[in-house]
Amino acid sequence: MQNGYYQATGAMVTQFNRLDVITNNLANVNTIGYKRDDVVIADFERIFKETRDILPLENNTKDAAKFLNRTIDRVPHINEEYTDFSEGGMKLTNNPLDLSLGKKDLFFLVETPNGVRMTKNGAFNLDNDGYLVSKEGYRVLPSNYEAQPAQTRGIVVPQGSELSIDKDGAIYVNNENIARLYIAQPREIRDVKKEGDNLFILSNLNDIRDNANSGSVAQGYTQISNVNPVVEMVSLIEANRLVDMYQKVMTSHMTDLNQEATSKLASIKA
Known part of the structure; x- marks a missing residue:
């Protein structure tokens, strides 16, 4: 068995998976609020040992097999894929409906068909009913959204009014406070996962708090x-x-x- 062949094959597959991550980052270089992904590459032996320490798993492998498969155990694998939540630059648009958050662990909340989700994309619009919505048409949620009826959740901005939003997310229409944005702050940002459409999900919404004094909008x-x-x-x-x-x-x-091995074997005399 040519262990080196399997080792090279595993390493190539790892680089293919890494290429997928890199090309996805490049495809979203102009996506507002996008956070890049990256990978941690480790060998199988290290991954197995770390997992065994956590579970733990008994090692019933015979010593001879350990020696034979040592090179295979060193095949690189994707140990972890993670999202880099560091802040991107800020672009001035002078559009009163465009908002940006200045801290990496803060998000806007939106109502989607699949439930409440978080987003970094603050390029909002007004729909036909006057609701503040995301680019995909999801309603942006206020700080008191849980007390609102499910059918009318959201923030309504009268058409043609003068809109201003302060650094804590308080919304003023013609100098009158009508609502405040829910500025979501997860308890642990490492638990936040991407879901697509520039949305993020946290399995337990109770791990999100409303940062009423973020000063980052x-x-x-x-x-x-x-x-x-x-x-x-x-x-x-x-x-x-x-x-x-x-x-x-x-x-x-x-x-x-293989060619060299075949020729040598063929030249051996009985």
Whole structure:
């Protein structure tokens, strides 16, 4: 068994998965409020040991098998995929419906068909009924949304009125306070997961609190993606070169080494 071949194959698959993450980041470089993803690469042996320490798992593998499979155990794997919530730059738009949050652990709340979700995209609009909505048409939720009837949840802004929003998310129409945005702050940001459409989900809504004094809302600004295209392009080139290298290793094992082994075996005299 050519352990080196399997090791190179596993490493190539890992780089393919890494390429998927990188290309997705590059595709969203201009998406408002997008947070880049990244991966942690580790070998199978390390992942197994960490998992065994947590569960724990008994190691019933025979010593001979441990020695034989040692190189296979060192095959790289994606140990963890995570989201980088660091802040992106702020872009001035002068649109009173554009909002930006200045801290990485703060989100807006929106009502979706699948329930309450969080978003960093503060490029809002008004729908035909006057509700403040996201780009996808989801209603933006106020601080008292739980006390509102489910059918009418949201923030209604009269058409043609003068709208202003302060740094804590309080909404004023013609200098009269009509509502305050729910500024969601998860208890642990590592538990926040992406769901698609630039939305984030937390399995337990009780782990979210309303930060009434965040001081982080900026009106007339949007937060651009935190993807650095130069860094992502360098990573893309690196991953492509690694794939090419692993391909050459696999070819050497399957062609050159096998051919050499076959010719030598054929030359052995009984």
